[in-house]
Structure formats: structure tokens, C-alpha cells
Amino acid sequence: MFELILISALVSGLAILSAFMFHRFMLKHDAGTPKMKELQAHIREGAWTFMTEEAKVFAVVMLVIAAILGLIFYWEVAAAFLIGAVLSMSAGFIGMNSATLANARVTNAARKDSKSALNVAMSGGAVMGLTVAGLALGGLTLVIFLFRGSFEPSVLHIESKAVPFISQIIGRNINFIKAALIVSAYSMGASLVALFDRVGGGIYTKAADMGADLVGKAEEHLPEDDPRNPATIADNVGDNVGDVGGLGADLLESFVGSIISVIVIMLYVFVARNNADIQALLGEITNGGVFAAANYWWLIITPLIIISGGIISSLLGVMFVLMKKNKSKLQGTLMNGTRISAILTIILSYIVISLSPLNLSVFWAVVIGIATGIIIGYISEYYTSSQYKPVKRVAEADDAGAAIGITEGMAVGMISTFVPGIVVAVAITMTYWLAGLIGVAFGALGMLSFVGMTVAVDTYGPIADNAGGIAEGAKLPHEVRKRTDNLDSIGNTTAAIGKGFAIGSAAFSALALIAAYMWSAIGSVGEVKIPTIEIISNNPLIGGSVIAALFLGAMVPYVFSALLIQGVSHTANQMVREIRRQFKADPGILKGKSKPDFNKCISITSKSSLRKMVLPALLTIVMPFIIGFLLGRFALAGFLIGALLSCMQLAIYCANTGGALDNAKKFIEEGHYGGKGSEAHVSSIIGDTVGDPLKDTVGPSLDILVKLMSVVSILFASLFPVYPVIFP
């Protein structure tokens, strides 16, 4: 039944084709006045400069890692890694390209009315969403197709390979299932690029934003996006490289992670199908309970087909939004599009699973995953939208002073962990009860299946934001800016849901990856069996190492976040000095007589954010090796779980604190507590500046941290000793 793979090949082709169509549709619109076209060109140029600079750094790192993978394992593993990396990079590029072409076109459409502006922005977003989904699925399909020799049921086994040098150093051969390594390497390539994109883009976008605000707004009292501010273009570039490029790579990575974790687990299960425990597990998740070679391909490819259903659902959701004639309630239209995608995904999953040898317990795991994502999304909205109490209370606190406002914002972020904590715990318990670790992995798969729609809606927001910047820069009539602001604020709500969704799905797919790690690292010691890990063990060789590693894992996200925040503040500092220098060197800039040097600001931010991305990325890659080599494989699982626990809470706290502080500012700007220029407004600007790096740099990067560490662990697990080496 290998032919099943045709379905995922066709669907990914369809996704890429329709992305191309949306791109064409968007390009048909005019980009407006010469001034608008000029601004767009500036932004495009800045974004391309940064992305190409970043790609050069990537290229070196990727080739080095590929060489290492090739030397230790096989060339196929290295190739899969490179395919993942290149596709992830391409997704970022294509999305960014389309977003920077769409922005001025949205502005121009907004000169007519809001509806056509929404259509242009949405098709720009759809390009990104469908590209991400199509490339991710297509790449994985390609990898399996190219290296199908290693996936054949007849050759599947735990290989033992003697690696020159390495096997001597570690004192034994390394053991793995080759096919599992291939899909994991593909995932690692995607994750690594995503981390770079998120961290680099996140530092870029916030440093440019802070630099522009601190001198432009606070010292010189220029309005937002004023063309006299030398950092304006950098700020708009940041929205594209951070919010569009970063987001695309991020969700692609989660998407891939959730699929490959299912495949890796399935491969180990298949190899160990004669083990009694595993047979019992199989009995629970399959009709008939036999994992025969006859239905082997069904089980490997089912996840791909479920995802294909998600892509079709996303495509239909996007079409719904674009086709809908009566867009009087724009927000309702966007939400309905998402709802339609979710429901269609559930229906298609049901059909796929009914046709496969898997039984309905797996389907229910998928449904639980989707429901969990949506609930966490709504909770994020509650805590960060100015329609509800929490943000109103932050605005009220801003009125009493900046410190009280920030304090209240932090409290909102902290308390917003409550419901997600409970929902995730319930979802884990239920999916595990349905089908063990396989159930958890299918839950993650469900949550991410209609990622195309989520990305489309999430990308739509920064496009509308940029369109507003261009309206300001090109000095268009006030009502144009008002329309783009309206589009942006609608996007904010859906984006808040999207962010919550990203965090929830990250937690779940990280857990699925950790489960895959456990199968690869622990399930394969001696005979293959269902892996278990003791927090505290009577086995003196494991002893307290797992709990020690839990502590180390819980610490890493904090250090990682600190490095990111410092990256932002140091880069912003450099920007502040440069902007002040420009204003001083040429007083004509502030009078609007001479043009500021936009490129200098862009190049400073680019260089600094690329430099500041190194240390956090290194920490992420190196930590699993340190823990693995010193404390062994069981402890590494503990480390990953500790990191996940800490990451999830910290990510929710950061994202919602930032969101609440941001929207409290917007709420005040709407005229509450004295509106713009009031004491409350000044406080809220300080609050927003504190919250911004938390929300747009730290939060999203934390989502990737654990997943990248997990996939690194899956790949290199066989290098690590089983037990700690520190105590002989």
C-alpha cells in the first residue's frame, strides 16, 4: 500500500499550486502611488537583505551539521536534514516575499473599502499558510519516497553500526532504526531553521520597534511610522522577518514535528511487534490488533493522510473567507473560516481513520487535540483582548502609574496559565488513556493538522499592520489608515487565538517528540519494549539522575529567555545611539527636509540580531549533548520533560503579559482614561515596551526550544550512554 503516499504528494502539490494562484490573485492588485511603491520597495529590500544575510549564516551551519550527520550515520540522513532545512528556509522566503508584495496593495485597496483590503491581505496570508503546509508535507513525502528502501517493512530493524572514532570513544557501536533517523533529520533541519528565524527575526523586530519608539516617539514626539524616523523602515522590515518569516518557519516546524513523532513511534512499534506489551497496545489502537506487514504502510502513511485532510480543510477555509460576499462582520468571517477548517478536519480524519486499520480511539485522540488547541486559543484571547476584564484592569492600573500597570500585566500573564494547565493535563490523561504515547502523538497531529488556516490568519495581521505603516509613510488620507487599523485589530484577536494555539500545539507536539525520543533511546535498550522512565529509581545506575535533569531542564528556558531579552535590549541600544546620531548630524531630517539613512539602521539591526542569535541557538543544541553524555539517556528524557514544563508556563506567561500590556495601551488610545497623551497613556507605553520582547521574541522562541532539543535528542540518542557516566 505504498501507493497511499500518492495522496499526500497530490495534496501537497495542490497546496503549493493554490498558494501560487493566491499569489497571482494578490499581484493583480495595484500597489498605489509612486510614494507607496517606493516605501514598499524599501521594506522589501530590507527584508530581503536580512533574510539573505541570515541564509548565508544558515548555509554554513547546515552544511557543517549535514557533514556530521553523514559521517556518523548515512548520507541519506544528511540529505533528509538538508531537505528539511531548505524547505523551511524557502517557506520563510516565499511567505516574506508575498507579504512584502501584499502590504502596499492592501493599503491601496483600503483606499477603496475595507472588504477588498481584507481580500488582498487574506490572499497574502494564504500564500504563506498553504506554502508552509504544502512544503512541509511535500518534503516529508519526498523524503519517504526517495529513501523508501530504508522504510520497507522487510528491511526495518535496529541496526548496529560501528562508526570510526566515535564508536571507539563511546566504547560500543551505535544502534538505531535508519528510517527513524531519516525522518528525524528532516524534522531537525526544519526546526533548526525555525529557531534561527524565530530568534533572529524576533530580536530584529523588537529591537527595531523599541529603537524607533524610544527616540522617535519618546524623545522627539514623532508619530508611529513617521517617515522622518530613520528606524521606520527597519521597524516595518521587522514585522515581516519576525512576524511573517519567523511564524511560518515556527509552525512548519511544529507541523513536521507532530507528524514525524507519530512515524518514529510507529517504526519502533512495528519492529517490536512481537513483544507482548506492544501487542496489547496494538490491540487497543487497531482493528484486529495485528501489526502485520500487510498494513504496515497504512500505519506509516496514515498521519500524512490525516494531515492532507487538514490541508484541504485549510484551503476551503481560506476560500470561504475570500468568497464570502457579505463581509459586514469581518471578524466573524475570519473566525468562521477557522471554524470551518476545524470541523472539516475532524470529518476528514474520521473518514481516513475509518478506512485505515487504526480504530476510533486514535480518531478521538485527534479530536481531543483539536479541541485543546481551540480552548487554549480562546483563553489567550480572554486574557489579552480589550473586550474583557483582565486588559481593562491593566488599563485601570496604568492610570495609577507605569509600575502598577506592569505589575498587573504580569499578574494577568501568570494567572492565564491556569486554564491551559488544566486543559493540557486533561488532554494528556485522555489521549494517553485512549492509546498510550501513540495517543498523545496523534493528539498533537490533530492540533496541528489545519495549520495552513492558522498561518494564513496569523500572517494576515502583520500584512495589515505594514499596510498601515505605508499609509502613514505615504501620507494617505486619514480614513485609509483607519481602515487598515481596523483590519489589524481584527487580525489581533484571531492572532491571539493563533498564538495560544501555537503554544498549546507546541506543548503537545513537544511531548510527542519526547515520547518518540523515549522509544528511540530507551525502548531500544536490549530488546525493544514500551519505554518507561522513573523519576527516582532504585536502579543505582539511574538513581537521582532523572530528577537532577528535571531541575536542569526547568532552568534552561529561563536562561534562554534572558539571552533573548538581552539580545533585544542591546540591539535596541545600538539603534537608539544611531538614531540620535542621525538627528544630530543632520537637523534637516526632523524638519522633513532631508531623508534619513534608513539602510544604516537596517544594517545595524541585521548584524546585531544575527550575532545575538548565536548563543541561544548554541545553548539549545549543546544542552542535550551535555546532559546525554554526562547523565545518560534516562536523565535526558527527564531534562526534556523539565524543559517542556518550564517552557510552557513561561511561554504562556510571556505571551499573555505582553498581549495584555499591548492591548491595554490600545484600549487607552481609544479614549479611555484620558486617551492619547494622558498620564495613563504614558504609563501604558512603558508597559507595552516591557511586554513587547516578552510577547514577540521570548514567547514564540520558547515554543521551538524544547522541540528542537527533543529532535536533537532523538537523532543522537544512540551516541549517549544509557546510564550516567559521572559516577562509576
Added chain:
Amino acid sequence: MFELILISALVSGLAILSAFMFHRFMLKHDAGTPKMKELQAHIREGAWTFMTEEAKVFAVVMLVIAAILGLIFYWEVAAAFLIGAVLSMSAGFIGMNSATLANARVTNAARKDSKSALNVAMSGGAVMGLTVAGLALGGLTLVIFLFRGSFEPSVLHIESKAVPFISQIIGRNINFIKAALIVSAYSMGASLVALFDRVGGGIYTKAADMGADLVGKAEEHLPEDDPRNPATIADNVGDNVGDVGGLGADLLESFVGSIISVIVIMLYVFVARNNADIQALLGEITNGGVFAAANYWWLIITPLIIISGGIISSLLGVMFVLMKKNKSKLQGTLMNGTRISAILTIILSYIVISLSPLNLSVFWAVVIGIATGIIIGYISEYYTSSQYKPVKRVAEADDAGAAIGITEGMAVGMISTFVPGIVVAVAITMTYWLAGLIGVAFGALGMLSFVGMTVAVDTYGPIADNAGGIAEGAKLPHEVRKRTDNLDSIGNTTAAIGKGFAIGSAAFSALALIAAYMWSAIGSVGEVKIPTIEIISNNPLIGGSVIAALFLGAMVPYVFSALLIQGVSHTANQMVREIRRQFKADPGILKGKSKPDFNKCISITSKSSLRKMVLPALLTIVMPFIIGFLLGRFALAGFLIGALLSCMQLAIYCANTGGALDNAKKFIEEGHYGGKGSEAHVSSIIGDTVGDPLKDTVGPSLDILVKLMSVVSILFASLFPVYPVIFP
């Protein structure tokens, strides 16, 4: 060998006696001018009012809980609980009483010179330190002495008791070792009071501080501690009830927790001494490896004697500080006092363990515990003292604006989790390697053994701070305030070390308590054995419940912190309104012609902080029951570990962020970046206000959260089902 208990009885008597002597010594000094005496009287009155109000709330809660304990278990358990609660409350009262008598006396001594002021402040602190240590040890000695019938080796066994109603509801008898329940109940009494003290006192102190600053300093530009500010007295009262009363109860609780966790584990080990695994463990930690009835008492009472050694060491450390003639380097004197206590404690532990049937692996666990506490303490100092780079960088960032300053402060707090994470992980691995969970428990014991000295030095700080307030209020010459400020700043460094120490020891003693819980809950299912917990289990009855509970545990500290922060900001808000009202109603206040209504401010803060303490306290007590009843005993262990992981990181982050922001402000006030009144100073004040509740309310309360939840879990473990009940 039950007579060994005489040693701990004698030493705790000695501690209380010397506390009394130090109190007498301190009282011999004059409290100064009538104005100073009046201010002191105001502060004392306010502090007594709050503490008695609090005690009334306590009394009701304690009696209800004691009744429940008596009904479910035995009257001895209820009695032990009440003894613990009353002693913990007394420690707070005695320390607070002595501190509020010392403050004016320190001010008066500072009119002469710094050295005599140090002596008075130090003896005030010593009263608290020795009272805490003496009462904690004395109380436990009393409990064991009174109920020695239940501790006799001949009667020790796992009892099965049919409790009316309850056994019907849970469908079986409850099982426990009565002696373990008695010591745990004693610990729970102490912990519960500590939580109330920390949370209530913490909200009180920061709300009063913020209220006083926000109106007094920011709106009316009054200096700190100005007698025209209606909130001045409440602010000074806050220092006593929060920093003195709260701290004392907190460390008493850690101290008791670390002792009883060893005793509980020893009791289970003794009962199960015939199990082969346990015999192997015994072989590692005892000379000869036999846990015979002959040396039973040695093993139960050894922890008490090790602690007795710590108390003697603390006493000698305090004496050293007071006796030292040449106090030219005041800070060095304080640090040397602490060092002397640490070294003496190590020596005395060596002697005690050599004489006991335990072998040296236990001694090394004690040494590792002490070293870990000291290292974490020094790290805290590095990140929060203005002598080092991190705080200087925060001050530099303050110069660029409040938002950048706060962002940098948060980054400092986050990165400061790095070394403590590693140190704790190493310490856990090593102590576990030395003697399993017993080793971890002895590590915690070591860390807390010389708590008398730590509390003495920590209490000295707020006394000096209060003395400064009195100097300001009584309008004494400028140099007096300068001397008390100097004493205060010396105290700050040692207090930073003390805070780090408190967090490190809390993590370790929480882990020891969780270990004790595991022995009580899991080690006693079926036959008694060494407990283990699987993160993810093949046993379908456990399944994913442990990992779900890990997520829930990691979430709780965030919600708890949010409730505390909101408690502070809401109370501060009420204060702000009241102060504004007073200034408006009587313009004479600001002119210094009429006296403000101090009492109104005190009563508002008291009432509000007592009310705001209810929800976080309830969360702490109720959560273990919810998890235990729904998810069972294994999951409850996971829940506690998740909470501990999250708590430790969050506590370090909060404490050091607040400390760095506070000291950056002080650094700027010393004249850097324009000194007082500069832009940087304004930024740093906003930063300090954000950091204050993090440092003084959230951080210290988080230390208690997990320990209280653990001890509640130990006590009620036998009520919970072994496996989750939610999936049949």
C-alpha cells in the same frame, strides 16, 4: 538510647535562654528621645494589631484543622499539629516584639557610633534567630517525648484504621505509621502558619510601601519615611510583620520540614527493614548495615542532634559578631560570623555522625547540603549587589528609560537561575548517589542546620532599616540616618545571601519532603518498599496521569504568584485612595501642622492583606486533595515535583529581578547616572516598584508553597486512591 533526646532538649533550652539574654542585653539600651519613643510605640502598636488580628484568623483555622485531624486520625496528631502552629506563631511574635523594641534603640546607639548600633541590631536579630531554632527543635523534641509511646520500635507498624464515614466514602481503611503522622502534623502546623505569615505579611509590607511611595513620593514629593505621610507608620510596621515575622516563620518551617522528612523516611525504613532492597540501602548508610532495634533511637534522634550542633554553631557565630572588638570592617564581621557557624556545624556533624551507627556517606550529604546553600547564596549576591556587573547594567539601562531598565532587570533575574540550577542538580545527584533519598534528606538537613545564624543576620537588616525610619521621623541629625543606612546596606548583602540560601534550602527540603511523601504514599502500598515513580507508565492504571500532574504542578506556582501580586496591587490601590483623601480633607497635614491618621492606614492594610491571604492559602491546601483524589498517589508525587521545579525557577527569578532593580536604584542614588532626581532615578524608582512585590511577597512565599503542599500530602496520603479514579 531514647535518652539521646536529652541533648536536643538541652540545646533548645539553651537557645531559648540565650535568646532571652540577648533580649535583656538589647533592652538595656535607651530608646532615645520622647519623639523616638513615640514613633517606636506607634510601630509596635501597629505591628501588634496586625499580628493579633492575624492570630485570631489563625486560631479559627487551626482549631478546625486540628478537629479534622483528630477525627480522621488520633488526638495526638491533632495535638502535634497545634503545638507546631502555636510555636511557629510564637516565633513570629517574639521576633517581631524584639525587633520593634530594638529599632529605636539602634537609632539611639547610632547617635553615638556605628559599632554599638550594630551590636544592638545584631542582638535584636539574634533573639529572632535563636528563638526560631530553639522553638522548632524544642517543639519537635517535646512532641517526640510526649508521644514516645507511638515511637517505640516495638509498636512501630503500618496501622490500618477504619474511620467512620471516611472509610465508607473511600471504600477502605486508611493506612499509616502513627509516629510519622505525628511529626508530619507538627510540621504542617508550622508550615501553615508560615504560609499565612509570609503571604499576609508580604502583602502588607509591599502594599504599605507602594501606597506610601506612590502618593507620598511620586505625587507630593515627600522624602522616604516623612512623618507627614499617613502611610509612614504602616510602611514601618510592614517591615516588621513581613520581613521579620514572615521570615522567622518561613525558616522555622523549612527547618522543621528538613528534620521531619528524615524522621519520616527513617520510620518507614525501619518498619520495612526486612525488605531486601532496603537492607541494601541500609548497608550503604550504616556501619554494619543492620537496622536493629538496638540502634533504632540513634537513627531517629541523630537528625535532632545534628541540628543541635547547628544551633550551638549559630550561637557561637552570633557571639563572635557581638564580641569582635575591631569592627572596622562591619560587613566582614557579619560574613565571618556566618562562615564560623558553617564550619562549626560541619565539625559537629562529623562528630555526631561518627558516634552514631550512620556512616560517613551521610556526613558527606550534610556537607554537600551546606556547600550548596552557600554557593546559591553567593550567586544571589552576585546578581543583586551593585558591586557587580549585572546591577550596574540595570542602572545603565535605567538611564535609557524605565522600560529598558525593567527589561534588563527581568533578564538578570532569569539568567540568575543558571548556576543554582546546576548546583542543585549536582547536589541531588551526589547526595542521592551517597545514600538515595535518605541522602537528599540529609543534604537538606545540613543546609538548614545553622538556620539560627541565617535568621539572626537576616533579621538584623529590617531592624536597621526601621532604625533609619525612626531617625527620619524624629528629625535626628543627618549623620545618624547615614549610619543606619550604612548598617542597612551591609545587611542587604548578607540578606541577599540569606535569601538565596532560603531558596536553595527550600528546594532541597521540599525534595526531602516529597521523598517522605513517596515513602508514606507509595512505599507502603502492599508491602513496604523503596518507592519509585514512573513519569510515563506501562501500568494502564497509572498511564499518563503522572505527566499530566507534572503539568498541573508546574502551573500552580504561577497562579499562586498572580494572586499574591494582585493582592498587593489591590491593597496598595486602597491605600492610595485613603492617603489622597487625608491630604484633601486636611491640608494641614502636608504643611506639617496637623497629624495624619496613621491608624486608618494601618487598619486598611491589615484588613485587606488578611482578606487577600485567603485565596492563595486555600489554593495551597486544596490542590493536593484535588490531585490526590482524582489522579491518585503516583500523580500526586508528580504534581509536587512539577510544582517544585516551577517554584524554584520562579522564586529565583522573582527574588533576583526584584533585588537587581532595587539595588540599581540605590546605585543611582549614590550619584551614578545623575543621581537622585535624574531621569535615570525616575526610571529606577518605577523599576523598583515593579520588583518589590516580586522580591518581598512572591519570592519568599513560593518557598513555602511546595513544602506546605508536600506535608499536606504526607498527612493525607492514605486517604487518596493509589491509582487515578477518573478512568475506571
